[in-house]
Amino acid sequence: MNQTATKYAREIEELFAKYPSDRKQSAVMPLLHLIQRDSGYINKQAVRDVAEIVGITPTEVASVVGFYTLYHDTPQGKYRFQICNDLPCALRGADQFLVDLCRALGIQPGETTPDGMITVEAVMCLAACDKAPMFQVQGPQGITYHENQTVESTLQLAKDLAGKEVKA
């Protein structure tokens, strides 16, 4: 048994129960979600582990990691602030919001704050077009939505997350 299999033994059993017994490959994406949530990214060893667990090649697992935007194969900030600036959000000021937020944090879109806490990225539509500017935070708690945001409210959120870090 590999490390991932040991760590997620219970979850893997539950996942396999969702799909036909000869279709273990279906558990690839939920397993990757667990690893992504807990580790912040999916490294090469995890890819090999997952491949072994579901019985496919590491290349096949890597293709899934590469195809879907919520999986990352390199470490970034602990919290990824993913701002939608697609058409409907842009019509409500999302482009400017992204620029202003990055300026306030002293980084460019795609970059991470020096303390390693926050990465700011522009992403595609998040199905919250009526509540722009908005973003999702991808981090150790999975994914949470933050709608009708301002630069101030976003900076406050960043501060709150950093505060939680100190306590933990």
Add this chain to the structure above:
Amino acid sequence: MSSLLLLRHREISNLNRLDIYVKNGGFKAFKKAVTGLQPQQVIDEVKTSGLRGRGGAGFPTGMKWSFLPTNLWPHYVVANADESEPGTFKDRELLEQNPFQFLEGLAIASYAVQAHTAYVYLRGEFWQQAAFLDRCIAEMQKAGYLGDQLFGSDYSLRIYTHLGAGAYVCGEETALLESIEGKMGQPRLRPPFPAVEGLYGKPTVINNVETLANLPYIIEHGAAKFMQYGTAKSPGVKIFSLSGSVNRPGNYELPLGSTFRELIFGLGGGIPAGHKIKAILPAGASSSIILADEKALDTPMDYESVPALGAQLGSASVIVVDDSIRMDWLVNKTVHFFRHESCGKCTPCREGTYWMSHLTEKIVHAHRKEDVQLLNTVARQMQNKCLCALGEFSIMAVMTAIEKFPEDFTASKGR
């Protein structure tokens, strides 16, 4: 009683709690189907109702179900909760606020095609909604609405959620199935269609969340009652996701056949002060662009009238554009989206969206006539050559913007 069919939670508080949902008639329809109707009767009732798919294609739901062969088993039903079209945010509200009505609809659809396993495929960003649905499903199981021998019959059903991970193309039926099977979400060559060879190679029905949420009403009250809403050819109500340059964006439930004017200037509160309406994208970023003149505003929003304007109703994600917006900027946005989301499987879409994006980026900055002509040529070269609707629809906004607003691609004033 609620005057709304789908957004009932706006009039009944805490409808996303099982006890409240049951108190307000919940699961009556599912019980009626399982204990009193043959599967074929359920299919016939939905066929009669004229319900059409609310995810975008508008295909008649009952007919879709009837394509499943009865000599190949098991059957699967998959709920498409991949809602990713820019401008669409209706399914998310249903999942959060009225989840049991959707799940009851999914159960009814499953009974109709005699599926014993159903999956809900949610876009990966709907992480919270998936966790919430898992709790709802567990409660249903505990209360006897899911599991074995439901309502004393020999029908059994289990529902599972499956999270995507950020890929617009997975809203396309066959890409979605690939994704559940643990692969890259790339569309399959069709035929065979999912009705014959779908999930795990078995006959599969795929229905949108909103489509499914209509079913409890149709089964409980009958097709005739449902057909009182909407028009003869587009019966029922629709959730319109209104966004863009409008005072009160949001989801609005209206009978099909309501006009753009009622939605945008009535419920939506009109255009922000100092601006005029310029254009409408009625089906999100996949839309042809409608010039918002008086005639367009008075056009009924249904599956027949919107095509008469040269566009589609799609998932009814109405993006309003005001006169401060230039179309070169707008199509640069939509094309950028499609380039990012192209799955890379077929050449026309993979290369076409790349070149369109390259050109719109150039046009926004330089406004060279040759680039606009080339953009139009590339779009036309993609037409009818892509493997799925993603590529086909990526060119709609481009071609209609150049046709209807040519001046926006020349001068360089404004945005």
